[in-house]
Amino acid sequence: MSRQRNGGGIVIATVLLAFALALWPLPEYLGLFRPNWLALVVCYWVLEGSGGSRMGLGWAFVLGLAADLVFGTLIGEQALRLCVIAFIVLRFRARLRFFTLLQQAFAVLALLLNDRIVVLMIRALSGEGMPGWEFWVAPWIGALIWPWLYVLLDDIRLRLRSRDGS
Template identity: 55%
Template sequence: MSRPRNGWVLPASLLLALLLGVLPLPGILQALRPYWLALVLAYWLLEAPDRVGLGSAFLLGLLADLAFGSLLGEHALRLVVLAFILERFRARLRFFPVTQQALTIGVLLVNDRVITAILHLLTGTPPLPWAYWLAPLVGMLLWPPLHLLLDALRLRRRA
């Protein structure tokens, strides 16, 4: 083993992502909030597939449904779709440079918005305002620094 693993980083990062998702924000910032849970889960699906998978995505989604007060199963479905796609293409995505990974993550976040829009349509919930469609762009721009931060925490040597 070349580097020891910091086991606390995975649960702490997912908990922080969940908390960032429920943090109240003013008007336009609320619409631009990236889907932190999806970003952090995507990182772990790419870098530690032995520790997270479809089951983790489903359970995390149910927890998010309870925390966000949304339709039970909505976040679970969204995260499972994201996890399935990432698991399917993990071997290719891992070797992309971080900037190309960011583009891929952006497309996955747009896919997540499409799923959300379809769910809103099916349940009769009012559609999301147009500004919410900018959040995947924010998530795509945040991917490189988030990836570097989580890499640094995950791979840091224990003193």
């Protein structure tokens, strides 16, 4: 039982940290290059989740709705985006788990670029204008961050697992 609580606690802590990093004030010109921290954390937990830290489509949807409320976006936009990412990671989880970190970074880049395409579709349907070239930079930064984020989260997860005696 303690494994489930600690597993869930680390997921909650990392999701809250992702929200904090996403809300951290940056100058406008740097804000365009901010990676989608929540998507990166959801990718990790869907990819590595087991036991009490299991993240799936339901949690991705709930986190997306919370993100819609926190970020002030169209209700359901973040939920749709995170569900698409979680679905693709769940679908290819068995393969992605055995990729090297470099291969995973390219897979995460593809996921984040796909996320940008979903955003473009939502913008087109809502009548918003099309963004500039800077719109496409954040996924590349997210892919560059992925190996370090993966190693950090994996280290924390494994330390907690060994501390709990499993």
